[in-house]
Amino acid sequence: MNTTETDITEFLLKHVRQRPGMYLTSPKLLYLYIFLTGYSFAFWRSMPKKEDPFLNHFQDWFIQRINGSEYTMWYPAILEESDHSEEDALQRFWEYLEEFRRDTGGNATI
16 A cells, blocks of 8 residues: 555545545534544554554644644534534534644654
């Protein structure tokens, strides 16, 4: 596999964003959160001594990005920013993910 195929950030932007119906029950942030929770669990089960290369880095970056407000997780913070519209929140997530990739160089390879 090349770097593009193993980079979860690239996978999310190239595949899940373009065709959410293939990966998510519905184009809502909740379903993406569930998808990523499953990814994180599978990563932990397959490599228990390694840190999740995406969720931990994105989570830390996001909390810094919003100046460590009352939230400790990205999902409820983005949902709140989107007035609890799951569809709008999913679009906002993609914007944050693109910003994360720019800020970090997309450095979240498996």
